[in-house]
Amino acid sequence: MRTKLTRWLFWGALTALLLLLPFLLNFYYLNMFIAFAVYSLYAVTLNILLGYMGVLSFGHAMFFGTGAYTVALVLRHIEGFPLIPTILAGGLAAGLLALILCPLLVRVSGTAFAMLTLAFSMVIFVAALKFREVTGGEDGINIAAVPPLKIPGLVSIDMTDKIHFYYFAIAVVALCLYLLWFYTKTPFGSHITAIRDNALRMDYLGFNLAQTRAINLLVSGTFAGIAGAVHALLMKLVSTVGVLDINTSFKPLMMAYIGGIGNFFGPLVGSAVLHILEDVVIRFTDRIGLINGAIFILVVLFAPQGLIGIFQNLKAKRSAKERS
Amino acid sequence: MIILETKGLYHAFKGLEVLFDVNFQVEEGERHALIGPNGAGKTTLFNVITGHYHATGGQVFFKGKEVTRFTPHELTRMGMGRSFQITSTFGRMTAFQNIRQAVLSKNKIRFQMFRKLDKMQAITRETEEMLKRINLIEQRNIPAGMLSYGKNRALEISMALATDPDLVMLDEPTAGMSRDETRTAVELIRHLTEGKTVVIIEHDMDVIFSLADRITVLHYGRILATGTPSEIRDNPAVKEAYLGEMEY
Numbered sequence: 001m002r003t004k005l006t007r008w009l010f011w012g013a014l015t016a017l018l019l020l021l022p023f024l025l026n027f028y029y030l031n032m033f034i035a036f037a038v039y040s041l042y043a044v045t046l047n048i049l050l051g052y053m054g055v056l057s058f059g060h061a062m063f064f065g066t067g068a069y070t071v072a073l074v075l076r077h078i079e080g081f082p083l084i085p086t087i088l089a090g091g092l093a094a095g096l097l098a099l100i101l102c103p104l105l106v107r108v109s110g111t112a113f114a115m116l117t118l119a120f121s122m123v124i125f126v127a128a129l130k131f132r133e134v135t136g137g138e139d140g141i142n143i144a145a146v147p148p149l150k151i152p153g154l155v156s157i158d159m160t161d162k163i164h165f166y167y168f169a170i171a172v173v174a175l176c177l178y179l180l181w182f183y184t185k186t187p188f189g190s191h192i193t194a195i196r197d198n199a200l201r202m203d204y205l206g207f208n209l210a211q212t213r214a215i216n217l218l219v220s221g222t223f224a225g226i227a228g229a230v231h232a233l234l235m236k237l238v239s240t241v242g243v244l245d246i247n248t249s250f251k252p253l254m255m256a257y258i259g260g261i262g263n264f265f266g267p268l269v270g271s272a273v274l275h276i277l278e279d280v281v282i283r284f285t286d287r288i289g290l291i292n293g294a295i296f297i298l299v300v301l302f303a304p305q306g307l308i309g310i311f312q313n314l315k316a317k318r319s320a321k322e323r324s
Numbered sequence: 325m326i327i328l329e330t331k332g333l334y335h336a337f338k339g340l341e342v343l344f345d346v347n348f349q350v351e352e353g354e355r356h357a358l359i360g361p362n363g364a365g366k367t368t369l370f371n372v373i374t375g376h377y378h379a380t381g382g383q384v385f386f387k388g389k390e391v392t393r394f395t396p397h398e399l400t401r402m403g404m405g406r407s408f409q410i411t412s413t414f415g416r417m418t419a420f421q422n423i424r425q426a427v428l429s430k431n432k433i434r435f436q437m438f439r440k441l442d443k444m445q446a447i448t449r450e451t452e453e454m455l456k457r458i459n460l461i462e463q464r465n466i467p468a469g470m471l472s473y474g475k476n477r478a479l480e481i482s483m484a485l486a487t488d489p490d491l492v493m494l495d496e497p498t499a500g501m502s503r504d505e506t507r508t509a510v511e512l513i514r515h516l517t518e519g520k521t522v523v524i525i526e527h528d529m530d531v532i533f534s535l536a537d538r539i540t541v542l543h544y545g546r547i548l549a550t551g552t553p554s555e556i557r558d559n560p561a562v563k564e565a566y567l568g569e570m571e572y
Contacts, residue, residue, distance in 0.1 A: 187428050187444070188437040194425050197414040204374070204412075205429040205487060206400035215435070 018170055022163040030166055034234050036275040037173040042227035043252035043259075043267030044180055048220045050253070051261035052184060053213065054196030055113045058249055059121025063094040063221040065244035067228025069128065070094075072141040072238040083147045083159060087172060087229045094225020097124075098218045106213040109199075118249075125244045140239025143232060159233075169230050176223055181264055183219060192216050254292060258299050260306025269307050327352040327387060327491055327521050328373065334381030335365075335372050342368045343545045346382070350491070355522045357532045360542035361565070366525045367409060369542065370495050374406050375399045386491070400429070405489030409496045409525070411480045415469030419460050422468050422479055424451040426486035458482045458512060474505035478512060485516045492517055494524040498531060510535060533557075541565070 022030055046060045067090035074081050074089050101120055108116060128135045135141065146159040149168060159165050183189055191212050195202050203209055232238045242248065251274070252267065259270030274292060281291050303310050328350040335343040342365045350356045358366050371377045373384055375396045384392045391399060396406075414422050424441075427450045428434075441447070455461045458478050463471055468479055481497050497513060498506040510531055513522075526532050532539065532553070539556045541548040543565045549556060556562055 182440070183437055185440045185442065186437040187433045187439070187441045187447075188435060190421070190425065190428070190441050191434070194414050194417065194421075197416050198412055200376075200396075200408075201412045201414065201483070202425075203396040204400055204406050205426055205483070206397045207429065207434060208397050212434075 018174075019167075022166050027162055030162060031234065032275060032279065034166060034169045035231075036271055037170055038227050038231045038234060039252065039255065039275070040268045040271040041173045041176050042224055042231075043255040043271050044177060044264070045220045045224040045227065046252040047256045047261055047264075047267045048180065048184070048192075048216065048223075050256055051263075051266070052189070052192045052196065053216055055109050056253075057117045057220075058114045058253075059117035059119070060224060060252060061244050061246070061248035062117075062121035062124045063097060063224035064228035064231070064248060065121075065124065065128070065240075066094040066097050067091060067225030068232035068238045068243040069135065069141070069228075070225070071229045071232040072143055073134070075143050075147065076141055081147060083149045083168075086147065086233075087226060090229025090232070091222045091226040094228065095218055095222035097225075098221030102214040102217045105217060106210045118246075121244070121246075121249055125240055125246075128244055129240050136239070138239060138241070140237055140242075143236045143238070146233050146236075165233070169234065172226070172230055176226055180219075180223060184264055188212075188215070254296050256306075258296060258306055260308035262305050263308045263312075266306050266308045273307065325352045326350065326385075328523070329385040330369075330373065330382060331385070332382040333369070333372060333379050333384065335368055335377065336380050341545065343372065343379075346542075346545070346547055348540060348547065349550075350521060350523055351538075352490075352521055353519070354537040355517070355524065355535055357536035357539045358523060358525045358542060359527070359532060359539060360548075363544075364542040365545040366542055367495055368545075370406070370493055370523075370525065374404060374493060400487065400489070403490035404493065405484040405487050405491070406493040407481050407484040407495060407497055409499055411473075411476050413468040413476055413479050413483065416467055418465050418467055419471065419475075419479055420451060420455060420464040422483060423454050423460075423486055424448075426483045427451045427454065430487045454482060454486050457516070474501055474508070477501060477505070478509060481509065481513060482516065485520075489520070491521045491523070494522065496525050496527065498526065498528055506531065 042064055046057060049055050049057050070090045070093035071086055074086055105116060129137055146165060148159050149157040157164055159168060191207055195209060195212060199209055228243060255270030255274055256267045258273055260266030278288055281288050326349050330346050330348045333343055333346040360366055372379045375394045378393055383390055386402060427447055455464055463475060468476055484492055498509050501509060536553060539553055540550045541562050548565055549559045549562050
């Protein structure tokens with residue numbers, strides 16, 4: 001009973017905090033918080049592959065970037081396109097990319113999977129860079145204004161308002177995180193982890209490995225696309241550097257590893273750490289990569305289960321002590 | 325009725341021929357032991373039958389249907405279960421989760437992503453029942469990789485059986501077990517395979533003669549003899565090739 005009450009209190013407090021945040025933070029930090037949320041979602045989608053299925057995607061930016069570019073293109077070329085379908089289009093386009101690539105990607109694992117994803121993301125990066133007429137090359141595409149959130153017959157909420165957009169973005173990210181968390185708790189989620197643990201055994205239990213892997217890839221790609229879509233609306237500018245480059249692929253990877261890939265919420269912790277760190281470090285030096293890299297190395301060396309892993313170990317030790 | 329049959333099966337690894345013209349038949353409902361010296365091709369025969377490798381020549385029939393080029397998951401769905409010589413459980417998942425995975429397969433729950441697994445009571449009950457039957461209920465929350473060797477083996481065998489197959493292929497189920505563990509495992513197998521067809525690879529002669537209805541002897545990739553345990557015991561060719569030094 002007590003655990004249930006604490007859980008309700010925790011979620012209640014968190015919701016209250018999220019609702020009150022715009023009144024506690026200035027716009028700079030509010031934007032940073034949205035960026036943190038978007039990257040959390042993005043890193044979680046990567047972890048659905050990395051932690052749950054056991055394959056390392058070195059080119060996850062292709063899904064994120066496809067989502068972002070889709071949003072930018074849709075808003076530029078289709079006047080009055082509504083907000084929710086815009087976000088969905090981003091997810092759908094990324095899902096479509098995953099669908100196209102999955103016949104190749106499900107056949108490999110380990111290093112080959114990492115290299116293939118890296119290769120495909122580089123192809124898409126270069127294509128976006130060179131196909132100037134459509135993508136604007138290095139300059140990218142501007143998003144003039146975020147369309148209003150229209151609920152037919154009810155209201156039309158202006159999304160150019162920072163606070164409104166904050167609520168909207170957080171709601172989208174929270175919903176996606178909930179769906180993904182739920183997904184990992186379903187039988188299908190269990191099949192994914194079982195394939196990571198022992199693919200041969202899963203084959204001999206009658207599960208079609210290629211199909212199962214492909215669906216998981218699709219889910220991961222689609223939600224990464226949605227993260228990219230929200231990111232595009234937040235930044236109001238989509239260009240190759242920022243949504244498709246190798247850095248965009250590595251960032252969620254570092255977040256997942258620093259937070260802990262063995263836990264659903266690990267990437268959120270990693271995302272928080274990197275965003276806070278960036279804000280602090282930039283006051284002293286431009287060399288953020290140096291600090292991030294050092295932390296990454298330390299975590300990999302001394303806490304392979306990530307920061308959440310350290311916390312869980314401490315908890316396990318304490319409860320073991322209490323029992324004895 | 326014949327449930328499993330191979331016709332003129334050949335298999336070679338990069339020119340190294342392992343199986344020659346193997347004509348192997350398993351009757352429905354029998355416990356059939358496959359024996360032979362190390363390197364005779366027993367596990368390869370298993371791998372070819374269960375779809376892990378595709379035969380270089382010949383055909384495999386299961387339940388009267390040709391399945392030569394079927395994949396393991398297709399064969400499993402047709403009712404073939406398999407355990408491995410080298411323990412192949414889900415190491416990081418608990419004993420409960422291991423068995424549950426097999427129970428999910430048995431119930432054909434392959435693409436369910438709209439219900440929480442913990443809330444599926446029928447699955448949980450069925451899994452717990454199986455854990456009780458195999459005497460692992462107390463270790464239910466221990467990861468398979470941290471179980472004792474004997475318990476992990478029991479888990480391995482049970483997973484092949486938890487999908488409720490019609491034909492069970494057991495590859496050296498008692499490999500590496502102590503005497504006591506072997507006795508328990510044999511009882512477990514006998515108990516769990518009641519009414520099923522079993523093909524079992526085994527080295528332990530006590531296990532074979534106490535479990536098997538029929539025995540096939542494989543020697544350098546060829547079938548040397550097939551028959552009841554007493555026929556095999558008295559077969560001169562088998563004696564020379566395999567049972568030779570043993571006293572029977």
